[in-house]
Each structure stands twice: as C-alpha cells, then as structure tokens.
Amino acid sequence: MNSWINPNRIVTAEPLPKDLALLTFVDGKFVALHSPAQHERVTAHAKQIAEKCGLPVKVLPATLPEALNFMGSSLEEFVAIAFEGEQELRAWVVQSLKGVVRDENDGAVRQEAYDMLVGMGEWEP
Numbered sequence: 001m002n003s004w005i006n007p008n009r010i011v012t013a014e015p016l017p018k019d020l021a022l023l024t025f026v027d028g029k030f031v032a033l034h035s036p037a038q039h040e041r042v043t044a045h046a047k048q049i050a051e052k053c054g055l056p057v058k059v060l061p062a063t064l065p066e067a068l069n070f071m072g073s074s075l076e077e078f079v080a081i082a083f084e085g086e087q088e089l090r091a092w093v094v095q096s097l098k099g100v101v102r103d104e105n106d107g108a109v110r111q112e113a114y115d116m117l118v119g120m121g122e123w124e125p
Contacts, residue, residue, distance in 0.1 A: 010050045015061035020096040025058040
C-alpha cells in the first residue's frame with residue numbers, strides 16, 4: 001500500500017532509544033528536524049498540517065546514519081540545520097554525537113562524529 005495515497009494521512013512511529021532525530025516530510029519533501037523527545041508535539045502538529053492542508057505527512061524517527069541518508073546531507077550539514085540558533089538543540093546534538101562515538105559499530109560513522117565534536121570545540125583532538 002502506498003502511504004502517500006491518502007492526502008490527509010500521517011505516518012509515524014515511536015522513537016527507539018538509538019534514534020537521534022525526528023525527520024518530518026510533507027508531501028514527500030523534507031521540511032524539519034526535531035529531537036525525538038518532541039515526538040508527541042511534532043506528531044500533533046503533523047496531524048494539523050495533514051488535516052488543514054490536505055497533504056500527507058511523515059514523522060520518522062531516525063538514527064544518525066539514517067537521518068543523514070534521508071536528508072541527503074553530510075554530518076556538517078546536519079549539525080548546521082540542527083542548530084539554527086538553538087542552544088538546547090546544540091546540547092542535544094553534542095550528547096547524540098557522544099553517544100555515536102560510544103555506541104556506533106561503524107568505525108567511519110564513529111570517526112565522523114568524533115571529528116564533528118572536535119570541530120565544535122567540545123573535545124580536544
């Protein structure tokens with residue numbers, strides 16, 4: 001079944017412990033990045049968009065590699081989008097990157113997260 005057929009539909013899932021982001025897509029286009037802690041608020045807003053605008057909305061929890069893949073961006077672009085002036089979100093990204101360095105099985109992803117923490121001034125090289 002194609003989840004985009006019903007224009008007033010919202011598709012979502014509960015975030016898992018390893019999920020670092022909520023990605024919101026409206027009519028198939030990426031529109032927003034949020035913390036998984038905001039799942040209830042984001043889902044409620046997505047329902048309003050679907051009902052008022054008649055557009056299909058997806059709110060997808062994602063791990064860091066999944067988020068980068070869905071967004072088609074590098075880690076640097078992800079961090080730039082995530083911050084946009086929000087200190088709380090910056091703290092969340094730092095915590096998430098530290099979790100990736102600690103828990104990720106893929107060495108390349110771990111190294112990229114470490115390099116980003118160094119670049120952000122959070123860790124010494």
